[in-house]
Amino acid sequence: MNPNYLDFEQPIAELEVKIEELQLVGSDAEINISDEIEKLREKSTRLTEKIYSNLSAWDIVRVARHPLRPYSLDYIPRIFTEFDELHGDRHFGDDRAIVGGVARIDGRPVMVIGQEKGRAVKDKVLRNFGMPKPEGYRKALRLMEMAERFKMPVITLIDTPGAYPGIDSEERGISESIAQNLAVMSRLATPIICIVIGEGSSGGALGIGVGDHLAMLQYSTYFVISPEGCANIIWKSTDYAPDAAQAMGVTSAVLQDLGIVDATIEEPLGGAHRNVDLMAERVREHIITELKRLEEMPLEEMLEKRYQRLMSYGS
Amino acid sequence: MSWIDKILPSGVRREEGQRRSNVPEGLWKKCLKCEAVLYRPDVERNEDVCPKCDHHMRIGARRRLDIFLDKEGREEIFSEIEPLDRLKFRDKKRYRDRLSAAQKSTGEKDALIAMRGTLQGLPVVVVAFEFAFHGGSMGYAVGEKFTRAAQLALEEGIPMVCFSASGGARMQEALISLMQMAKTSAVIERLKLAGVPYVSVMTDPIYGGVSASLALLGDINVAEPDARAGFAGPNIIEQTIRQKLPKGFQRSEFLLEHGAIDMIVHRNDMRDTLARLLAKLTNSELSQKAEAEEDELEQDEAALEQEVEAESKPEDE
Numbered sequence: 001m002n003p004n005y006l007d008f009e010q011p012i013a014e015l016e017v018k019i020e021e022l023q024l025v026g027s028d029a030e031i032n033i034s035d036e037i038e039k040l041r042e043k044s045t046r047l048t049e050k051i052y053s054n055l056s057a058w059d060i061v062r063v064a065r066h067p068l069r070p071y072s073l074d075y076i077p078r079i080f081t082e083f084d085e086l087h088g089d090r091h092f093g094d095d096r097a098i099v100g101g102v103a104r105i106d107g108r109p110v111m112v113i114g115q116e117k118g119r120a121v122k123d124k125v126l127r128n129f130g131m132p133k134p135e136g137y138r139k140a141l142r143l144m145e146m147a148e149r150f151k152m153p154v155i156t157l158i159d160t161p162g163a164y165p166g167i168d169s170e171e172r173g174i175s176e177s178i179a180q181n182l183a184v185m186s187r188l189a190t191p192i193i194c195i196v197i198g199e200g201s202s203g204g205a206l207g208i209g210v211g212d213h214l215a216m217l218q219y220s221t222y223f224v225i226s227p228e229g230c231a232n233i234i235w236k237s238t239d240y241a242p243d244a245a246q247a248m249g250v251t252s253a254v255l256q257d258l259g260i261v262d263a264t265i266e267e268p269l270g271g272a273h274r275n276v277d278l279m280a281e282r283v284r285e286h287i288i289t290e291l292k293r294l295e296e297m298p299l300e301e302m303l304e305k306r307y308q309r310l311m312s313y314g315s
Numbered sequence: 316m317s318w319i320d321k322i323l324p325s326g327v328r329r330e331e332g333q334r335r336s337n338v339p340e341g342l343w344k345k346c347l348k349c350e351a352v353l354y355r356p357d358v359e360r361n362e363d364v365c366p367k368c369d370h371h372m373r374i375g376a377r378r379r380l381d382i383f384l385d386k387e388g389r390e391e392i393f394s395e396i397e398p399l400d401r402l403k404f405r406d407k408k409r410y411r412d413r414l415s416a417a418q419k420s421t422g423e424k425d426a427l428i429a430m431r432g433t434l435q436g437l438p439v440v441v442v443a444f445e446f447a448f449h450g451g452s453m454g455y456a457v458g459e460k461f462t463r464a465a466q467l468a469l470e471e472g473i474p475m476v477c478f479s480a481s482g483g484a485r486m487q488e489a490l491i492s493l494m495q496m497a498k499t500s501a502v503i504e505r506l507k508l509a510g511v512p513y514v515s516v517m518t519d520p521i522y523g524g525v526s527a528s529l530a531l532l533g534d535i536n537v538a539e540p541d542a543r544a545g546f547a548g549p550n551i552i553e554q555t556i557r558q559k560l561p562k563g564f565q566r567s568e569f570l571l572e573h574g575a576i577d578m579i580v581h582r583n584d585m586r587d588t589l590a591r592l593l594a595k596l597t598n599s600e601l602s603q604k605a606e607a608e609e610d611e612l613e614q615d616e617a618a619l620e621q622e623v624e625a626e627s628k629p630e631d632e
Contacts, residue, residue, distance in 0.1 A: 163547075165546065170552070182500035183503060184504070186500060203524055209497075224493040235407070248402070248489040260494060310494070313458070314454070
């Protein structure tokens with residue numbers, strides 16, 4: 001198994017290996033086999049298209065958690081310019097599972113807040129695998145309130161396996177820190193755009209996820225409880241996670257139908273990790289378009305719309 | 316009247332056709348904490364607090380509202396709100412069937428009951444979670460009822476009190492449930508901006524999505540003694556950190572010590588304490604009438620006690 005490919009992608013991985021081998025042969029033996037390589041490449045593309053046109057909810061969850069999936073820190077330098085990271089909640093510490101700071105998009109100053117899972121092992125530990133503690137949500141809150149004062153729109157990038165379930169987290173009030181963010185984001189007097197870039201897990205995701213516009217990347221996921229957690233409760237076994245994922249409707253397609261998600265940003269063939277630059281460019285364009293729309297609206301109207309939208313959830 | 320009816324105190328006797336409560340009927344009740352076998356009327360008179368060890372037993376939403384609000388002038392509100400199954404959720408059973416079963420067993424449409432009434436004369440809007448309905452979980456119906464009750468409080472400028480008891484967001488309504496967290500938090504924020512008091516009373520247990528939204532956003536957060544409240548359940552935390560949790564973790568005393576709540580209030584003192592707090596927050600006086608009513612109630616209770624004693628006598632003879 002190639003760890004850079006998920007199990008349902010293994011046929012693609014095998015083709016890619018063949019292509020690589022042929023390329024090596026080609027350079028060694030100086031035989032012209034470019035036609036053959038070209039054919040295999042086409043085949044690989046068609047195969048990827050075929051596999052990706054028919055992904056189950058559970059497959060999408062797994063793409064969203066792919067080890068090569070781009071994280072906030074992969075997107076931020078590609079989407080924004082002049083990102084200056086700001087640290088700390090001013091009360092307890094600096095939670096590296098949430099990064100935030102001021103930046104520009106298309107020249108316009110914005111506040112960027114994103115959950116970061118961390119890439120290498122050491123980095124994952126530093127970032128607590130993207131599971132924020134109360135100080136993370138309070139840092140986010142501090143930055144959002146600052147954005148309001150300086151009339152900067154807020155852009156949040158959601159990607160977390162959930163808020164951290166630990167003793168210290170509970171001691172410092174993880175529930176309150178999330179609840180407070182929900183309350184304040186419902187009325188923060190500046191545009192808020194939220195984008196689920198990977199895994200949007202429950203309250204931990206929502207804690208930076210209330211705003212005027214909610215978009216999801218095509219193969220990202222958003223759920224109230226992880227499919228494994230749901231399966232464990234209902235079927236008493238995580239083996240049923242695929243069924244749970246299907247039943248809960250954890251994909252942008254279902255959530256857009258429910259009116260919870262506003263837009264789906266299309267991913268490059270085979271997922272965002274196959275072409276990070278292209279993905280980042282699409283996200284950037286999406287943000288610019290939505291920002292323009294929101295900033296043309298009178299502030300009062302935008303806030304009332306945000307509130308009424310929250311009130312309408314479920315009905 | 317058969318001999319058994321004669322010895323049953325009036326509080327226990329049930330007429331034909333009366334709605335069944337969730338508690339199995341009987342003259343005796345065992346305290347789940349100290350395991351003392353208790354005389355049911357004693358327990359009921361003590362608002363379902365164990366007279367021996369002070370354990371606050373779980374009580375249903377209607378009982379909660381009944382012991383909290385003044386007897387006169389209460390009215391159930393937004394009872395028309397019904398749960399929705401927009402996802403047509405199905406696991407081993409259909410969610411719709413699970414809902415019908417819960418509705419049948421509890422007699423409620425969903426897990427939140429709302430009433431308006433008075434507390435020692437002060438007008439209040441009160442909501443209470445019914446834990447027996449799907450573990451008091453919050454889906455559309457709970458979120459919607461809470462929100463409408465809060466909007467009523469906002470429009471009329473009267474304080475809101477919420478008694479929560481919930482396992483969290485209802486997973487069968489998936490992201491719709493999650494969004495109820497944002498919805499309820501948003502309306503609470505409006506109460507806050509308008510200066511309308513919101514008191515959250517946490518009763519055992521409160522976890523997940525309800526904890527991370529409406530339960531911890533009170534102007535004043537109160538908990539009953541020994542109630543458990545937290546974001547993640549103890550099992551999840553133990554699995555994550557691979558160590559045993561300290562004694563008393565996530566209990567009311569823990570919450571008080573770590574600054575999450577303002578005070579722990581005994582169930583018997585709930586009315587007095589909340590009335591006193593709300594009167595100050597709204598700069599009003601508790602009415603004499605309410606106090607007089609209280610006295611009257613106490614007299615009623617004393618009379619009931621005598622009646623009960625008189626009725627139980629034949630048993631000894």
